[in-house]
Amino acid sequence: SQTIHQWPATLVQPVGSPLSLECTVEGTSNPNLYWYRQAAGRGLQLLFYSVGIGQISSEVPQNLSASRPQDRQFILSSKKLLLSDSGFYLCAWSSGLFNQAELFFGSGTQLSVL
């Protein structure tokens, strides 16, 4: 069966520090991968999605970036964190893009930028 791993679970970082969140999927090949952010009490905002290695689409211009160095690995990065980057970050995968299949979410990373 397919599983998705996301780490770390919680992270406290000072403003201006770098960020690296990692997500891996097991049990499937060529998944579509997504990064979402959820602000406290708010909805799910799509940040990036990827349909293949090295292919990244950005939905929201900001100081975050994403990379997909391997088929089942998706990384969210920042060179300098802002206070507004605080939130709950969720990685997700699907076998089809958007309207074709269910999204399976990771357990999330609670990021606090102080």
Place this chain on the structure above:
Amino acid sequence: GENVEQHPSTLSVQEGDSAVIKCTYSDSASNYFPWYKQELGKRPQLIIDIRSNVGEKKDQRIAVTLNKTAKHFSLHITETQPEDSAVYFCAASGQNFVFGPGTRLSVLP
């Protein structure tokens, strides 16, 4: 792009009563409408979905209806139980995938 509105933002019902959450979308090209449930501190999980070629779908105590002409769809939960308490997100998908802002459902014992 797609815009999804969701109402109400919070909903409290007595155990055993029904709950209805409504969503509207803007992009007539959207053709897939899933509903996700997120319990406190946990990941969202799909509970039911509907495609544009169907007007209604039911799975035990939950059902979803879709009106493509009016561009709205609704989640219906009958015989609510305390474990139904969670945040529910609707979404609309066509060219892109957009979630609604969520509804916090509280089922009171």
